């Protein structure tokens with residue numbers, strides 16, 4: 001390691017430790033419980049409403065609707081199940097193809113496979129770190145055509161391309177408006193993976209609501225957590241009703257009988273999880289503004305120390321779920337990961353690109369040089385709520 005980068009790394013690690021004096025080992029993103037979590041959980045236990053019946057699921061859904069301005073929100077057991085159902089609601093069937101990005105968390109791609117559909121990987125762009133609308137458009141113009149039935153088909157595989165899943169990675173909104181207009185041209189549904197993007201906006205629109213359907217995650221490392229949980233967001237009433245039905249085993253209430261009118265899933269969130277989520281939502285403004293301040297402090301520090309920090313661009317609002325820097329190359333990235341993690345500051349790289357995972361090795365893909373370059377250089381920095389703010 002060169003002298004210069006060692007000094008730079010040392011200063012950054014010291015800066016991070018000063019940001020988070022409350023932690024001996026600074027985590028990447030720790031959950032915080034600032035309000036009524038315990039009280040609402042006790043209420044569940046005292047009333048015995050711990051499972052699918054109880055007041056918290058509906059209240060939590062309403063809270064998410066109010067916050068995101070979605071017409072409908074359906075709570076699920078996790079973000080992955082929300083994605084699975086969202087894809088089914090978008091009409092994805094066995095042997096269809098679904099476009100997504102190579103640089104994402106594995107759950108995005110797994111959900112496509114759960115529908116027995118084939119993922120196709122598109123490159124990322126540097127502005128917002130999401131799917132590149134230009135590469136998407138080139139890919140479709142070269143490889144797709146609209147069939148007599150009005151659907152889009154992949155010329156070489158002959159499979160129907162039914163949906164596209166852009167992802168707002170680390171909470172930074174992707175260029176959904178452009179992606180949407182290309183997909184509309186090719187009659188492809190857009191399912192937004194906004195798992196990491198609660199509190200992120202493109203213009204005035206909350207992420208997850210530009211496309212046909214979107215999803216959120218409330219996993220323990222997200223800025224609002226329910227332990228495990230997810231949410232389907234949509235403005236379409238009919239779609240929302242179908243999603244609610246299919247996530248509750250497709251049960252039709254007929255007095256005493258158990259009757260299920262189609263293949264359903266046991267994907268509904270429990271009252272216990274929703275109780276935590278509701279309490280968390282009561283403090284969301286506080287959490288978001290705390291995280292924005294942290295991002296600003298990182299931005300200022302990085303500017304003064306020749307470090308390349310990702311900042312939101314005009315027209316986009318990021319929740320700065322995970323603050324992100326770009327190092328020079330993979331070897332500098334690995335040196336910093338080693339340096340910081342061995343000194344009690346948890347940092348991590350971006351995900352392995354999807355086609356580099358064994359189960360997705362043979363999937364069709366666009367050129368992926370930007371995604372590959374980003375994956376080699378990205379480091380996520382500790383981004384938890386700071387209690388000393």
Ligand SMILES: Cc1ncc(COP(=O)(O)O)c(C=O)c1O
Pocket residue numbers: 078079080081104105107108167193195196217218219228229230
């Ligand atoms: C981009 C992305 N998609 C999907 C998921 C899946 O969410 P969950 O872990 O709640 O199933 C996550 C996170 O965990 C994610 O980061």
